[in-house]
Amino acid sequence: MAPRAYWKGTLKLSLVSCPVVLYPATTAAEKTRFHMINRETGNRLKQQMVDAETGDVVESDQKGRGYELRKGKYVEIEPEELEAVQIESNHTIDIESFVPSEEIDKRYLNHPYYIAPDGKAAVDAFAVIRDAMKDQDRVALAKIVLTNREHIIAIEPLGKGLLGTTLRFPYELRDEDQFFDGIKTPKVTKDMVELAGHILHTKAAHFDPGEFKDEYETALKALVKRKASGKKIELPEPEERPSNVVSLMDALKQSLKGRGGKKTSAKSHARRATGRQRSARKTHRAAARHRKAG
Numbered sequence: 001m002a003p004r005a006y007w008k009g010t011l012k013l014s015l016v017s018c019p020v021v022l023y024p025a026t027t028a029a030e031k032t033r034f035h036m037i038n039r040e041t042g043n044r045l046k047q048q049m050v051d052a053e054t055g056d057v058v059e060s061d062q063k064g065r066g067y068e069l070r071k072g073k074y075v076e077i078e079p080e081e082l083e084a085v086q087i088e089s090n091h092t093i094d095i096e097s098f099v100p101s102e103e104i105d106k107r108y109l110n111h112p113y114y115i116a117p118d119g120k121a122a123v124d125a126f127a128v129i130r131d132a133m134k135d136q137d138r139v140a141l142a143k144i145v146l147t148n149r150e151h152i153i154a155i156e157p158l159g160k161g162l163l164g165t166t167l168r169f170p171y172e173l174r175d176e177d178q179f180f181d182g183i184k185t186p187k188v189t190k191d192m193v194e195l196a197g198h199i200l201h202t203k204a205a206h207f208d209p210g211e212f213k214d215e216y217e218t219a220l221k222a223l224v225k226r227k228a229s230g231k232k233i234e235l236p237e238p239e240e241r242p243s244n245v246v247s248l249m250d251a252l253k254q255s256l257k258g259r260g261g262k263k264t265s266a267k268s269h270a271r272r273a274t275g276r277q278r279s280a281r282k283t284h285r286a287a288a289r290h291r292k293a294g
Helices: 079-085 120-136 190-202 215-228 248-257 266-293
Strands: 007-013 016-024 065-070 073-077 092-099 109-117 139-146 149-158 161-167
Touching (some): 092 149, 190 248
Antiparallel strands (some): 007 016, 109 161, 139 149
């Protein structure tokens, strides 16, 4: 049984439209969560709002929203004033453009949603929009209003449905230059790069999220189960960090030897790759001469 829809509305591509529903593609339901409790009574604690200056508990009817103009100086914003600037949702995802997926900077990707047709009558139009996007191999960009805020959403085919991912606005991203400008440009030898490249080659794989294991979450569940059954929790001994300093070149060489005991150098690997390329070119030229002679 599918979970309750997060949003319902209409997906529009020019004059073609169909009712759709949005479901959050992620969940934190399986994560272990803790509550604050009173150690003496075992009862759960509740939070209260306290005036930062007087220390008095503030009741709900006295709570308001304020924007800090300067240190300690706030301008209060009334609920009805907030409502005046809130965007009214027309419950429509109106596709505005299609862009190549590789042009979307991954830093802009925010929250993913599954988009499905809402009812049997919507299936045909939904399939037309989805399959047209598959044929063009492009990502749709549209606007959507969620929780009174307008978002840009990127939409692409996913199996029988669509995947919609809200995008961050440019003001939400930090400029990378403030973090990278201070990085020096050291002189790295070609041998080091070749060794590192060979290590990368030995670790080549395909993306498989099924191999990701949240070991901390597993340990938390085991801890709670053990503690609930009355068993003693054994604290691990702190690990000692190695103090020996290894040069970068030595570290690269040791990493390479650690891959199944193989001692093949990066240069040998490069020579083999170059040899294969030359052999392929010779075969191609020979075939071309043969066709010309024929």
